[in-house]
Amino acid sequence: MSGKQNGLETVVHSRTPLMESDNPRNSDRDLIMTTGADKSGRTGDKIVKVLKSNLLIILMIIAVILGLGLGIGLRDIWSPYETRKIFYLRFPGDLLMNMLKMLILPLIVSSLITAMGSLDTNASGRMGLRTVVYYMTTTFAAVILGIILVVTIQPGNKGEKNITKAGAPKEAEPLDALFDLIRNCFPDNLIESTFQKQETTVGKRTVIIKGSSTSNVNQTLATLASNITSNLTAPNATDDGTSIVVETMKVTKASGMNILGIVVFSLFLGGVLSKMGADGAPLVKFFECLHVATMKLVTLVIWYSPVGIVFLIASKLVEMEDLGTMFEQLAYYMVTVLSGLFIHALIVLPVIYAIFTRKNPFTFMAGMIKAILTAWGTASSSATLPLTMRCLEENNGVDPRVTMFVTPIGATINMDGTALYEAVASIFIAQYIGRDLGVGEVIVVSLTATAAAIGAAGVPQAGLVTMTIVLTAVGLPIDEITLILSVDWFLDRFRTAVNVLGDAFGAGIVEHLSRNDISKPLEFDPEVPKEQRNGFHPPETDRQDKLDTRM
Structure with a gap:
């Protein structure tokens, strides 16, 4: 009995390798299935990677x-x-x-x-x-x-x-x-420039010229117009003098x-x-x-x-x-x-x-x-x-x-x-x-x-x-x-x-x-911090100066 069992074991074990590897059909089928699984897995990983990025x-x-x-x-x-x-x-x-x-x-x-x-x-x-x-x-x-x-x-x-x-x-x-x-x-106040800026505003005001005739006022207007650009109205004669409207310009703060x-x-x-x-x-x-x-x-x-x-x-x-x-x-x-x-x-x-x-x-x-x-x-x-x-x-x-x-x-x-x-x-x-x-x-x-x-x-x-x-x-x-x-x-x-x-x-x-004007630290230098490898670093000085600065 034991011999048969041993013989049976011998037969089974001798056939197992033949069934799994020596059969050409099974070998090809397993290879195709493995290759297909690998391809689908790699494709899926690529899709996930693209979606994440x-x-x-x-x-x-x-x-x-x-x-x-x-x-x-x-x-x-x-x-x-x-x-x-x-x-x-x-x-x-x-x-x-x-x-x-x-x-x-x-x-x-x-x-x-x-x-x-x-x-x-x-x-x-x-x-x-x-x-x-x-x-x-x-x-x-x-x-x-x-x-x-x-x-x-x-x-x-x-x-x-x-x-x-x-x-x-x-x-x-x-x-x-x-x-x-x-x-x-060139702001006059740096803190103020964070929320306000300067802007020229133009207004109008009435000016009364006393003791002047209309001809003198017209001559004054002509003189002003030849020197500055202003929207001046025609003179208006009153008992107190002649009134004209002139522009007023000033610098104001805008939000x-x-x-x-x-x-x-x-x-x-x-x-x-x-x-x-x-x-x-x-x-x-x-x-x-x-x-x-x-x-x-x-x-x-x-x-x-x-x-x-x-x-x-x-x-x-x-x-x-x-x-x-x-x-x-x-x-x-x-x-x-x-x-x-x-x-x-x-x-x-x-x-x-x-x-x-x-x-x-x-x-x-x-x-x-x-x-x-x-x-x-x-x-x-x-x-x-x-x-x-x-x-x-x-x-x-x-x-x-x-x-x-x-x-x-x-x-x-x-x-x-x-x-x-x-x-x-x-x-x-x-x-x-x-x-x-x-x-x-x-x-x-x-x-x-x-x-x-x-x-x-x-x-x-x-x-x-x-x-x-x-x-x-x-x-x-x-x-x-x-x-x-x-x-x-x-x-x-x-x-x-x-x-x-x-x-x-x-x-x-x-x-x-500007590539020749930009000097980057060596990537493999262990003394260079990571952020400096990306281009951040103060002006180059000698080593002793750097040590003295940090103290």
């Missing part, structure tokens, strides 16, 4: 679609005049705008001071020159593109001639606006952050710290730490942005009175502006980037999708600044010192989309009212649109304020701005996205051109 982009795209759907759906239920409901609907979006704006001040100050303090004076000077030249060139190119399109398409001579006007314009003198721009570069003044101060402070070397290193280190901490706060805010974008878009759609009529009346104008923006964003800027860097511009653009969607949803390039910097550093690998230097300046002065929009809008208004602009006036439009765009703050619909400068420069009535106010909120989102994209391409180009 692009989750925020997917959420933002869904947020834009939901916002459009929610806004259009609520228009059938709510009236545009139910302001309380719209106010409550916008509340989550207001929270997003507040959080983003809250981070603007610490981000601009810390990034500019750290960038200037970590570069030597010559390197920062060359980088600054490249930055300004790039921004001025692309802004002027956008203006020229807009002028070519509006002159070719002639939107003011097509479509509806009875456009419904909306809103009211704000008067602005070109020379006053220029002086305000320069004045705000809103003076970003330009803060940028100028931060640049100069960072440059001085760089010159101080080891003595300025502790303060540079402080602002470097502040920048890293602010960027971590940005990460938290970014994950809330899809929620805020939904309600920002929805509330804006609900409060519009007649979407159909608005788009129908200004269809040609909108097509002209959008065509220019898309050509500038998808052709002009990528070609410039490719020429200078010899890299794929569309791969670079793909890394900026989060910032572009946020810019479209918030319509504010300043509010999008934190996300712009994060996308440049993490997705496109731009050196943080370049990002910290270029993007705050870009968010302040680089307004490609706004410049194109102002050029198209001013010539559209001239065409609509039947005014033919000569070559000289078109040149004036191009120059003033470029200058006005630089002075436009990075907040929603700031271009409307600066556009009065362009209209005044060529003698067009500023009241006609109301022709395009009804669609400005819609076009503002697209031009803001173009502004942010222009800032991003500028950072990439400046980094490539």
